[in-house]
Amino acid sequence: MAFEGLAERLQDTIKKITGKGKVSEQDVKEMTREVRLALLEADVNFKVVKDLIKRIKERAIGQEVMDSLTPGQQVIKVVKDELTDLMGGEHSKIAVAPKPPTVIMMVGLQGAGKTTTSGKLANLLRKKYNRSPLLVACDVYRPAAVDQLETLGKQLNMPVFSQGTDANPVDIAKQAIEEAKENHYDYVIVDTAGRLHVDENLMDELTQMKETVNPDEIFLVVDAMTGQDAVNVAKSFDEQLDISGVVLTKLDGDTRGGAALSIRAVTGKPIKFAGMGEKLDQLEPFHPDRMASRILGMGDVLTLIEKAQTTVDEKQAKELEEKMRTMSFTFEDFLEQMGQVKKMGPLEDLMTMIPGMNKMKGLKNVQIDEKQLDQVEAIVYSMTKEERQQPEIMNASRKKRIAKGSGTSVSQVNRLLKQFNEMKKMMKQMTNMQKGKKAKGFKFPFM
């Protein structure tokens, strides 16, 4: 498919720029062009893309980046920052009315997935929040829509309020709330008919319903595959109903889902949930950061860079560098370093986040044994303070004790010691050779 090529090109440009000590305006221009194409191909609205690219360019060419020590990485960070800013934080909370029932209205175009999402939402409310929701069938237009909700209700063993297809949707909603009050349902989920945002009559009906039932939440349900038109749809619905949040459906498909970014940018309303499958428990909180990477169509390289930046404490890193140079690197430093790597998350995740990694055949499904990592840690923890600082004093009886203490064998302890010494030697060579590039070529004993 065409966009695989795009993603690769974007990765290449980013790779090129990441290592650079100096970033020229030309570099930035080249990269923003690729980012722009990737965003457009992912169905992000062109206007949103334009604004975004403008901001990225301004910041990337500005002081903030050019003055930093690692301009290449800084540029990437700008892209990531702007994207995540635009996507906003996580908001999967559902309103609670001071006086039950809480009323939720589901609105959207035809075929977006309102009815299914209504069922999923009811299920989530009951399962996760221990609520008792009432589903209301207000789609009187589409053939068998009421049947669909009733069937869902049966599958979930959940009450459904319906009055057939001859009643007025506004009246149905109103009566459903009365019913909820009487029977102590604390949530009312109103499934409305799909409609075009330009259909004035049907949009008026929604406004009327809103005024009548006074909902606490109005969720706009949007198909994740929506193209450039997502902006028009979201804008119209928001202008007329002042929606409170968005549910993105069919995100389990292979779409990039650029619509998410467009909708956020245009309405400023949070995307609260994402439909991740056909089963009724597959409604999940929406993760804006994951979406940002998905839209760009690359491994989570941005997250990786950011993680590396936050977890590796700058001061610690400086000290470490000093220690490497003076050969005073000890097992204690080693522990610290391991801790930092572990903070970044499971190693396998880290591997998949590195772009290009999944392209390499041998590394494709590499299984890193986290257990081995724990073992190494246990061995070091079983050493005395003295031993950690001066590994030279290690003798046979100490090794035996350590092996026993860590639940390993003497040969495993020996192996670690040997690797540790080699590492030390390598570090010295490296630091002599090239200051500042400390992290490259490290061979951890557990890899």
Place this chain on the structure above:
Amino acid sequence: MSFFKKLKSKFIKEETEEVSTKYKKGMKKTRNTFSGRINDLIARYRKVDEDFFEELEEVLITADVGVMTVMDLIDELKMEVKRSNIKETAEVKAVISEKMVELYYGEDEEGLEYLNIQEDDLSVLLVVGVNGVGKTTSIGKLAHQLKQQGKNVVLAAGDTFRAGAIEQLEEWGKRADVEVIKQSEGSDPAAVIYDGIQAAKSRKADVLICDTAGRLQNKVNLMKELSKVKRVIEREIPGAPHEVLIALDATTGQNALSQAKTFSEATNVTGIILTKLDGTAKGGIVLAIRQELDIPVKYVGLGEQIEDLQPFDPHAFVYGLFADMMDEKDESDEDEIVEDE
């Protein structure tokens, strides 16, 4: 412009006034935004330069024509502009439309794609697509039209998965006055289709339309299920299915290409039903699909009413997109200056 005249005369000659109005009405939003923006663009730029092309690129992208297709188109336009030594943006307008029409048609000029319906034997149509694109609704409308043409139609309720899908098809069956073959929810779709074929044979039906459950194209098992359904049809009636139609939602963006491609791999799609074209979505995806996959669009959904499914007529479609331009060309370009945003 001779090109517009040609298009217009061709269109008016071939089609009735009624269809023309329907297209015009259904695509009003599409046309307004699209050609309005092109006009706006041309009004704002007097000279054909890089900026002009960049903005034109954006106009086309907003119409959901894929990035790659747009870039190709722009390259061709640049060549053409150079070749014909065009300097004024107003002149480029005709070239833009001409190139776009070329994309629809490809090499061959003629374009009305009719359904492949057997003269005096059973024809089987299989309708596929992702969730919520309008498969069942389109089947209902199609059944109605075929029935109006005097065909004996049978529907098979192959969507045994989604809640209420069978009832929905039955309702359409009632409206179109055709028989619906069904089993209970959750049964094997291939078995339902098999029943449908047997029923259609014994009733000497002309057309059997098979509904299927919506599925995302990256669900391998569900796609395999679809291949199985197709195999059952092939086995029971040699030469069938006579048409495999994929329903695509006009509001869908670039993913529509992936849909068309993957469904083709599983079922060998022969045509497209482009639904929900009566919204503000631009339908530019048709360009991309024609160009990249060469699957013809056979029907478009232009509204909610039972007769709002129209055979896709490229002439009418392009006419719908460019109608404003043509009318203006016939008069003059007096009110071309549009206020800047």
